[in-house]
Amino acid sequence: FGGGMMRQGWSIDNFEVGRALGKGKFGQVYLGREKKSRFVVALKVMFKEELKKNGVEHQLRREIEIQTHLRHPHIVRMYGVFHDATKVYLILEYAPRGELYRLLEQKGHFNDAETATYVTELASALIYCHERKIIHRDIKPENLLLGIYGELKIADFGWSVHSPNSRRATMCGTLDYLAPEMVENKPHDETIDIWCLGILVFELLTGKAPFHCTDAEGGQMETARRITHISYTCPPSMSEGAADLIRQLLVYLGSHRLPLKQVLAHPWIVANKQDRS
Numbered sequence: 450f451g452g453g454m455m456r457q458g459w460s461i462d463n464f465e466v467g468r469a470l471g472k473g474k475f476g477q478v479y480l481g482r483e484k485k486s487r488f489v490v491a492l493k494v495m496f497k498e499e500l501k502k503n504g505v506e507h508q509l510r511r512e513i514e515i516q517t518h519l520r521h522p523h524i525v526r527m528y529g530v531f532h533d534a535t536k537v538y539l540i541l542e543y544a545p546r547g548e549l550y551r552l553l554e555q556k557g558h559f560n561d562a563e564t565a566t567y568v569t570e571l572a573s574a575l576i577y578c579h580e581r582k583i584i585h586r587d588i589k590p591e592n593l594l595l596g597i598y599g600e601l602k603i604a605d606f607g608w609s610v611h612s613p614n615s616r617r618a619t620m621c622g623t624l625d626y627l628a629p630e631m632v633e634n635k636p637h638d639e640t641i642d643i644w645c646l647g648i649l650v651f652e653l654l655t656g657k658a659p660f661h662c663t664d665a666e667g668g669q670m671e672t673a674r675r676i677t678h679i680s681y682t683c684p685p686s687m688s689e690g691a692a693d694l695i696r697q698l699l700v701y702l703g704s705h706r707l708p709l710k711q712v713l714a715h716p717w718i719v720a721n722k723q724d725r726s
């Protein structure tokens with residue numbers, strides 16, 4: 450089925466459409482099944498009008514070019530794309546265990562073994578991307594899905610670009626994952642993903658993003674100030690090893706952040722990561 454997937458000429462008539470899986474950027478995602486092969490996929494349906502209104506057609510085209518060539522166990526596959534008069538459809542790998550952030554909400558936080566295993570999977574996917582000069586720029590629980598064994602898969606490369614890049618993404622929503630160079634609108638490179646990895650480690654272990662400020666605490670301005678001043682504290686519940694890894698990731702200068710290969714070799718990761726299945 451995969452090979453055939455790249456053949457052009459798919460239409461929605463080739464698929465049975467099932468329940469809604471979630472709401473991605475610019476569109477709704479449904480469970481789908483290709484009729485002949487019965488292969489199950491996730492179908493993301495986006496309205497051309499909305500893409501045009503948001504001026505993201507070129508971004509989507511680049512995304513499709515990037516994504517259709519990526520093959521990695523911890524990156525959600527994009528098998529293909531088709532469109533009709535009003536909509537664009539992305540044929541995506543279905544992640545059977547859904548969204549990581551829902552699991553995080555449910556559990557409150559993860560333990561060292563679960564977190565170190567997710568970090569290992571994410572770091573290996575990011576190494577694969579960075580080798581191809583692709584930076585994701587939007588690593589956060591909302592963009593991470595879970596495969597059949599509960600393994601992590603990066604999805605929604607909505608903001609991926611080729612590095613180095615200084616174009617400012619119109620960031621909507623939370624500032625929590627913004628790196629200092631993004632807050633200060635400076636040029637950035639793939640080390641931006643290493644910053645986001647540091648934010649993620651903290652959030653998976655504590656259930657909170659390190660620089661988050663509620664509106665009462667000063668809101669987004671205060672969050673931005675804390676990011677550029679690297680002003681956060683690890684809770685006493687956090688192990689020294691995890692705090693050490695976070696300290697080496699949340700570094701102001703991108704070039705001074707722990708390289709991904711050294712993340713995989715960090716003592717806390719090596720001591721706590723588990724094998725899946």
Ligand SMILES: COc1ccc(C(=O)Nc2ccccc2)cc1NC(=O)CCSc1ncnc(N)c1Br
Pocket residue numbers: 470471473474475478491493505508509512516525526527539541542543544545546547548594603604605606607608
């Ligand atoms: C490789 O995955 C993507 C690649 C690209 C884009 C995308 O929209 N790009 C884009 C859209 C507009 C403009 C520029 C880029 C989106 C995704 N993926 C998603 O949105 C995730 C859909 S939710 C889901 N998917 C599978 N299994 C589940 N259980 C769930 Br829940």
